[in-house]
Amino acid sequence: PVSLAGSYGIAPPTTRGGGVTAAESRMRFDGDSIVEAAATSSPSVDSASRSASSLRNETVRTAGSFVALNTVETFKKCDKNGALNGACLPPLLRALGARDAGETEEEDPTPHLAPFFCLAHLDLKRHSYLYWFAFPALLPRTGRAVRYVPGKSGGGNGQTLLREAWDGGRRRELRRAFRRxxxxxxxxxxxCPGFFLAATKDGGVGGDEEVRCLSLSRKNYExxxxxxxxxxxxxxxxxxxTSASRGSPSLPVGWTMxxxxxxxxxxxxxxxKDVQILSYRPGLIRRLPSPGSVEEAKRPRPSDDDDKAADARDSSLMLHVRLPLAEDYDWSTTAGGAAPPSDEKVPMSPPAYRCTGWELNARRKPGxxxxxxxxxxxxxxxxxxxTDLNLRLMKWxxxxxxxxxxxSTMRVLLLGAGTLGCGVARTLQGWGVRRMTFVDNGRVSYSNPARQSLFTLEDCEGGGKYKAVAAADALQKIAGDDVEAEGVVLTIPxxxxxxxxxxxxxxxxKDVERLHELMEASDAIFLLTDTRESRWLPTVMSRxxxxxxxxxxxxxxxxxxxRHGVNTDNRLGGY
Structure with missing residues (x-):
């Protein structure tokens, strides 16, 4: 796996039709993702030495991994859940403290509490990419997940709008504390911290409860x-x-919860235990200035004090939940989901944990x-x-x-691949003709490349390539796969x-039969041979x-x- 860094945040609102609507937020990756991942994963890099002015500090930075598979078949047959657990479960368990409760906790667990994983097949030749993202979360056993506790603070479904749970002064203190x-x-x-503690105590300014925001860690909590x-x-x-309103049914919350x-x-x-979890959705997070003056950055902006505008953007939810037990995440228990009685002496197996989190595809199905x-x-x-742009301009x-x-769909037959054939083919290509067939029985000689633009000296070596085949290959190299060029070697009687x-x-x-097939399948024929005699039969056949x-x-x-042919009333001239 290749380590990567990504970021997510609150997408700024968009204006459409005179109204303001919330924009969907996405995980962001850019050219610095690999560099940031190296800095994040290496303990020798001092995070404080990185240029804070270059940070997108209005977003949450997170860590993940990327696995590229060689073929589509390997991608299809790959054990997706096995790859997800193998790449993401160890760092996630370390961040959660699930392996060893006494181990040293990282200063900022956010990158590993909101991880991502990508499994992909990259077809670099065709520039086509098949990928599947996952945002791993520790999976509890069936029926043992977190549960809402209804009836708390007026929330009949365990959810309460923050503007209903807290008064205006307390919400204002929260915005200021979050900015600090x-x-x-x-x-x-x-x-920006993706997880934090909102601690309150009496004695705030104006009689409000003072709100402090602390980054999430065991040290800060204790x-x-x-x-x-x-x-x-x-x-x-x-x-x-989401659009939160009073009395609305339970609303979905972010995957990071x-x-x-x-x-x-x-x-x-x-x-x-029963706890309160805040789904913080301020609606807009502005980038902080350079930390040259931290005190200036800590001071609230005038717009932050506009309570009406801030509350209009804010759709935060206060969630009242009961947390699962640690053993509820252990999948090594008996099939019935119950642990053996405590008085039975059975050998203890290490806990077995699992990840989930594969995203849905465009059809809203896992894939x-x-x-x-x-x-x-x-x-x-x-x-x-x-080329198409030039043609459209000429048309206009x-x-x-x-x-x-x-x-672009016309099929053209070029009888002759010499000086005339090469010149006509390049001219037709410039006019957007993309389906051409060359007919010639000659080989490329050393005198040809100087006058015939589709040939090079390499085509003359070893007795010379057939002109029809060499011209078709050259046209394909010039225009790429978008042009269908074929070379047919035959002699015109x-x-x-x-x-x-x-x-x-x-x-x-046989040559006449093949020539008849080619002419029958063509929309237009160019007679470009170098003798009068070779033009007689194609002229008669086209007529x-x-x-x-x-x-x-x-x-x-x-x-x-x-030009002649395609005239039923007056016969056009022949060669």
């Missing part, structure tokens, strides 16, 4: 007095977009997603888009009647050139098929272009 906590984190070189612990609210920054619940059970030893970036990254596709300014769609022997007659009949045929010839001091 962010400023202190910024001073340490950290981003540093509170027993009275403050009883009034402590455990909070998490919730990026969920799942690991917060496990943290409270294992790290703080609160399993089985991977895919993205095709060829239109952004493939040189061939970019070249095609540039000079030729309004030009049917570009017809040209000519008047005045008798055939000797049954073998030559049989070969000529009998009523096909459009363009005759072109070059002389020492002149040239000729003639």
């Amino acid at each position: 906590m962010r400023a202190e984190a910024l001073e340490r070189g950290s981003s 540093g509170l007095s027993e009275t403050d612990r009883g009034k402590c609210v455990f909070a998490f920054l919730d990026p969920t977009v 799942r690991n917060l619940v496990a943290y409270l059970t294992f790290q703080l030893g609160l399993g089985g 991977p997603r895919s993205v095709d970036l060829s239109h952004l990254l493939s040189p061939a596709r970019l070249a095609t888009q540039a 300014r000079l030729l309004p009647a030009l049917d570009l769609d017809r040209l 000519m008047p005045g050139h008798p055939l000797s022997g049954e073998k030559e007659v049989s070969a000529a009949l 009998s098929m009523n096909k459009t045929l363009i005759n072109a010839a070059l002389g020492l001091d002149g040239w000729l272009v003639m």
